[in-house]
Amino acid sequence: MKVLIGAAGAVIGLIVLAVLVTVGVIADDDAFATEASDGGGGLQGVPAEFREWILKADSACKEPAMAPALLAAQLYQESKFKTSPEEATSAAGAQGPAQFLPSTFATWGRDDDGNGRVSLWDIGDAVMAQGRMMCSLLKQAKTSGYPGDVRALALAGYNAGWGRVEQFRGVPPRSFAGGETYNYVQVILSTMTRFQGPGLLQVSGSGAGADALRKAATRMGTPYSWGGGTPAGPSTGFCDGTNGYLGGKCSASSTVGFDCSSLVQYAYWPKTKLPRTAAAQYGATSDRPVSRDSLKPGDLLFWSHGSTASIYHIAIYAGSGNVLHAPRTGRVVELAPLTSAMPETDYVGATRP
Known part of the structure; x- marks a missing residue:
């Protein structure tokens, strides 16, 4: 200005x-x-x-x-x-x-x-x-x-x-x-x-999953913000007493970004209007499960503390054994190996929207 x-x-x-x-x-x-x-x-x-x-x-x-x-x-x-x-x-x-x-x-x-x-x-x-x-x-x-x-x-x-x-x-x-x-x-x-970065993730193929992954990849490097992000793009989030804090201070309320589920919602919107939270996104797509050896770019992966009732994280499969996700406060939207993106024992499974 x-x-x-x-x-x-x-x-x-x-x-x-x-x-x-x-x-x-x-x-x-x-x-x-x-x-x-x-x-x-x-x-x-x-x-x-x-x-x-x-x-x-x-x-x-x-x-x-x-x-x-x-x-x-x-x-x-x-x-x-x-x-x-x-x-x-x-x-x-x-x-x-x-x-x-x-x-x-x-x-x-x-x-x-x-x-x-x-x-x-x-x-x-x-x-x-x-x-x-x-x-x-x-x-x-x-x-x-x-x-x-x-x-x-x-x-x-x-x-x-x-x-x-x-x-x-x-x-x-x-x-x-x-x-x-x-x-x-x-x-x-x-x-x-x-x-500055490695550039847009190269995604081959067509269809809803590939298109969603391409869109999400344009947000690589965007900060994580608990409760932040909408179908229109990144936004500030909030702290809930447990989440959104960094160094003892509420980081989310001043950080423009995505959390894990808002990134997924943004990626698929408006062709597929997924709900807002990871648990709700699992509920909306669980009737279309995908085995780990059949994953395709754009598939959704979930992690939970014990059962599907306590899902806490979602990521998008990016191919070659990697996922694209917004991991946690203090990090950014990034690529990570599926095997180490979150604790392996917490992995619940995958779905295809």
């Missing part, structure tokens, strides 16, 4: 209107040269509807400094991947998931999703415009001769306007605009690793 800053004789720039001071990022002055390590082309923890466009935007840019995780971290900082006018409109009029002012979007926007309109609210149009603008800024940063990581310079240009980068011959210092641009750059570079 951006606001305009005016100063006599200075170039008007765009800065983030955000509560970055609450992030608590403390960096050395040379951090911009060290935080943006190359994470390769992998991407994780990104909503499925954003993933394909981030990868397309990255592919369209030939600048070596561009990376999917860079675009993902920037989008997360700008809008948390939100797409509604209520959640993705700033007080200064920046709009959409990439937080463009309409005047800026007019330069970079195209009908990339082919729906007959050019809109900063369309995910495809917004992300591709973000990619084009960042690609251009990376080129400028590379040829500018200014010190520091070119990604830091490009992010500063996206946030405050390239004129501010020229004014300060680098990333604007902490003293500029209360540190807004400095913090914006630092937060994005330091959170890139959250989105």
